[in-house]
Amino acid sequence: MPLPSVMPNVQTPEVIRVTEGRVACNGGGGALGHPRVWLTFAPDHRVVCPYCSRVFIEQAGEGNSGHH
């Protein structure tokens, strides 16, 4: 019997890439809406919104020689 290659659809958080040093999240409105909060990136250039669990990844706007 074949092994499942993809996990079931369990809470795949939305990932948003931004090029600024900080980001504000309000959940995008709708069901996941929440008061707007400012998120500060961790040293690993990631931050997770404590409200809606969105993942924000800081991307360098330039100087990023494509690795793929």
Ligand SMILES: [Zn+2]
């Ligand atoms: Zn949020």
